[in-house]
Amino acid sequence: MDYEKLGVFYLGRPYDPAANAANERAGYLLLKSKELTTHAVCVGMTGSGKTGLCVGLLEEAAMDGVPAIVIDPKGDMANLMLSFPDLSAEDFQPWIDTDAARKAGQSPDVFAAGEAAKWEKGLQAWGQDGQRIARMRQTTSFAVYTPGSTAGIPLSILQSFQAPPAAVRQDPELLQEQISGLTVSLLSLIGINADPIRSRESILVASLLQHYWQKGEDLDLARLIQLIQNPPLQQIGVMSLDTFYPEKDRMDLALRFNNLLASPGFSIWLQGDPLDIDQLLYTAEGKPRLSILSIAHLNEAERMFFVSLLLNKVVSWMRGQSGTSSLRALLYMDEIFGFFPPVANPPSKAPLLTLLKQARAYGLGVVLTTQNPVDLDYKGLANTGIWFIGRLQTERDKMRVLDGLEGATQLHGNTFNKAAMERLVSGLGNRVFLLHSVYQDEPVLFETRWCMSYLAGPLTRVQLQQLQQLQPEPVRQISEPVKAETKPHEAVEPQNIEVKPVSTASTGAGSGKPDTAPLLPQGVQAVYAPIRGRLEGLVYRPYLVGMVQIGYNDRKVGVYHSEDKVIYTPVTQGVFPVDWDQAQPLELALDYFEPEGSSGVPYVALPDIAGKPASYTLWKRDLADWAYRTCRLTLPQVPGTDLVAKPDEDERSFRLRAQQKTRERRDQETEKLRRSYATRIRALEEKIRKAEQAVERKKEQAKQQKMQTAISFGATLLSAFLGKKAVSASSLGKATTTVRGASRALKDSSEVGRSQESVEVYQAQLQELEEAFEAEAEALASRLDPLDQVLTEHVIQPYKKDIQVRDLIFAWMPGRELADGSWEQAWN
Numbered sequence: 001m002d003y004e005k006l007g008v009f010y011l012g013r014p015y016d017p018a019a020n021a022a023n024e025r026a027g028y029l030l031l032k033s034k035e036l037t038t039h040a041v042c043v044g045m046t047g048s049g050k051t052g053l054c055v056g057l058l059e060e061a062a063m064d065g066v067p068a069i070v071i072d073p074k075g076d077m078a079n080l081m082l083s084f085p086d087l088s089a090e091d092f093q094p095w096i097d098t099d100a101a102r103k104a105g106q107s108p109d110v111f112a113a114g115e116a117a118k119w120e121k122g123l124q125a126w127g128q129d130g131q132r133i134a135r136m137r138q139t140t141s142f143a144v145y146t147p148g149s150t151a152g153i154p155l156s157i158l159q160s161f162q163a164p165p166a167a168v169r170q171d172p173e174l175l176q177e178q179i180s181g182l183t184v185s186l187l188s189l190i191g192i193n194a195d196p197i198r199s200r201e202s203i204l205v206a207s208l209l210q211h212y213w214q215k216g217e218d219l220d221l222a223r224l225i226q227l228i229q230n231p232p233l234q235q236i237g238v239m240s241l242d243t244f245y246p247e248k249d250r251m252d253l254a255l256r257f258n259n260l261l262a263s264p265g266f267s268i269w270l271q272g273d274p275l276d277i278d279q280l281l282y283t284a285e286g287k288p289r290l291s292i293l294s295i296a297h298l299n300e301a302e303r304m305f306f307v308s309l310l311l312n313k314v315v316s317w318m319r320g321q322s323g324t325s326s327l328r329a330l331l332y333m334d335e336i337f338g339f340f341p342p343v344a345n346p347p348s349k350a351p352l353l354t355l356l357k358q359a360r361a362y363g364l365g366v367v368l369t370t371q372n373p374v375d376l377d378y379k380g381l382a383n384t385g386i387w388f389i390g391r392l393q394t395e396r397d398k399m400r401v402l403d404g405l406e407g408a409t410q411l412h413g414n415t416f417n418k419a420a421m422e423r424l425v426s427g428l429g430n431r432v433f434l435l436h437s438v439y440q441d442e443p444v445l446f447e448t449r450w451c452m453s454y455l456a457g458p459l460t461r462v463q464l465q466q467l468q469q470l471q472p473e474p475v476r477q478i479s480e481p482v483k484a485e486t487k488p489h490e491a492v493e494p495q496n497i498e499v500k501p502v503s504t505a506s507t508g509a510g511s512g513k514p515d516t517a518p519l520l521p522q523g524v525q526a527v528y529a530p531i532r533g534r535l536e537g538l539v540y541r542p543y544l545v546g547m548v549q550i551g552y553n554d555r556k557v558g559v560y561h562s563e564d565k566v567i568y569t570p571v572t573q574g575v576f577p578v579d580w581d582q583a584q585p586l587e588l589a590l591d592y593f594e595p596e597g598s599s600g601v602p603y604v605a606l607p608d609i610a611g612k613p614a615s616y617t618l619w620k621r622d623l624a625d626w627a628y629r630t631c632r633l634t635l636p637q638v639p640g641t642d643l644v645a646k647p648d649e650d651e652r653s654f655r656l657r658a659q660q661k662t663r664e665r666r667d668q669e670t671e672k673l674r675r676s677y678a679t680r681i682r683a684l685e686e687k688i689r690k691a692e693q694a695v696e697r698k699k700e701q702a703k704q705q706k707m708q709t710a711i712s713f714g715a716t717l718l719s720a721f722l723g724k725k726a727v728s729a730s731s732l733g734k735a736t737t738t739v740r741g742a743s744r745a746l747k748d749s750s751e752v753g754r755s756q757e758s759v760e761v762y763q764a765q766l767q768e769l770e771e772a773f774e775a776e777a778e779a780l781a782s783r784l785d786p787l788d789q790v791l792t793e794h795v796i797q798p799y800k801k802d803i804q805v806r807d808l809i810f811a812w813m814p815g816r817e818l819a820d821g822s823w824e825q826a827w828n
């Protein structure tokens, strides 16, 4: 049964401490992806399997098309690149530990074959295969970045002093946080561990950032160096700049930054893809990405600099997203030690705390890993809904974890049974974790599933380079921004206007056309298009300019868009003097029209009908009718859904938005499914229990040999899917023997047999229920991803009531009749 697309992450199997093994019958441990929006912490001693667990979790995200940014301070996470659908020895060979092969006395080929076989077997034991790996790689694109190095894809931080988006700038506290974060980490790069509030270096740099960012202007390091020498500020606080920080001293600071900029190592920071969160999370065509940011090669100051820059960018990115209740993306950090300490205040801490507090509303889940909970700030922990607790080194560590957990649990209003918890956490083996979730009544022990990725350990520089050939990302050109079929006109400025005074006699005379403008009915004002070029042979021709506002409203797809159209059409002598079907968009803004014509340019005669006021009312009505008949808004649509692009949305943004919407709906529907089945199952379960009791009673009466009967659902997935909270843990999953086996022995007594039959009837009903559930879940899961679909067009026709003629303007437009009878316009 396919649980892959139901928004649940397969992390492992419930673990039976008594049996000292994963309980296969108890099915899968599935975590609802949306619960990760309250973030997760993973604690355990070295070798306990934290990285393995989180690699598994990230693989599940990749399966579900949830993009992720993975910060990798230890070098283990690049292993996520090493997933091979064929599971062949050749695939594994470049990545094996050659020392281990030598120690084992094996050639690399033989050792690699052994590793490949081990992986295949490992996967098999956990119900996985190469096809699952292939699906993961199809859904999500993987990449390793190495900021400050060319081993992987380098990342440029040149653009990283970009002003934060308006959503951040308008929040003074957040802006301040970003400014001081960048200031402190910049200064630490040049070896100044500055107090952000007191040191003059940081006050100056922060003031400069503030000055430009507030205006939405970007900075880079070169510019910052200039600005330190010549700041645009005269005063800092109440002091003059030169008293506060004399020019000579500022020069010193500027020099230090300059040395940094000029150092050969730093130039690598300026190469590569820009550090842009959106690009890290999605390819150019909108496919989800898992971007691993490998920072193991950096020194401590550089790591801090990079991580805080990145986190601040994530905060900025997040604030620009719409709210959602489903998981949109993950931010994972493999070892949090030093970045989120309880007492000290490194620049990474503030943005991380902001993320833990706010990211939930935007569907961004933060997952942190540490060997020791002492490395985590308490305020951050309190915001964490999911805890994975693995094997711990010492009794003291254990008590610390339990204390932290107790605090977090109580903060979420749940009760905490410390003694029971302590029993569970004691003596855990590797790869066994206790999952404590605010969404579940009871904690669950589980063993982590085998990773699809080959856990080869930290990769060498050469291996990192080889990784890039492993998955070249397809670069497909993506289409232009989505535009409505009816383009809004852009006002174009008139060019080359050259009006020469010409005597009346030279043009108008003898042409038979009046020299003065024909009279218009009262209330109809005429305007004149500016003349372009020479005046010879010009005449003014009468036109009507219509301005109409069209509202395209479609409640079903949630489009409410209004558009102004300005079109013009000649007033002719024909049967239909004003024909809007012949109209053209007016590309010159009406502001450029003049109130008076050029003297000496004669006028084409007006049809009589243009002299009657009633005609204008009629033409207005014609214009509205024209708009109703011909104006349409055409927008891309995901077929079979009501997901339609917004009028100004480009295709990539639309596809990303559609994807998130689809995910939200799926999560809602899955939840509904879960609830409806949980109720029915609970009812059946109750009946079975009663019937079983009856069997037991009768059995006693019949003095038969005591036999154990229990319920077997075989519905291991169903039970995992419904979760502990939905169905009482006692019945589901504890299945031991089948009722049928027991029943045969009991058939001796007809009474027992009858009760037994009702157990079987219910049992069958349960089976049916399970099948129905699977069918429904299947239908839900088989929905297509909006990312892969060919979009169709959704056409919106305006309602009559939404069409409003704003104005009808009479305009004289200059032009000349050419020899072949065609018309050449002489205005822009």
Ligand SMILES: Nc1ncnc2c1ncn2[C@@H]1O[C@H](COP(=O)(O)OP(=O)(O)OP(=O)(O)O)[C@@H](O)[C@H]1O
Pocket (backbone or CB within 6 Å): 044, 045, 046, 047, 048, 049, 050, 051, 052, 053, 056, 122, 371, 431, 448, 449, 450, 451, 455, 457
């Ligand atoms: N899910 C898994 N599938 C396969 N092998 C695993 C899994 N989890 C752990 N292992 C094996 O156990 C070893 C240690 O696990 P892991 O690296 O996850 O520990 P850790 O808790 O992250 O340790 P550290 O704190 O030192 O980083 C791995 O190198 C791998 O060989």
Ligand SMILES: [Mg+2]
Pocket (backbone or CB within 6 Å): 050, 051, 052, 076, 334
């Ligand atoms: Mg690890």
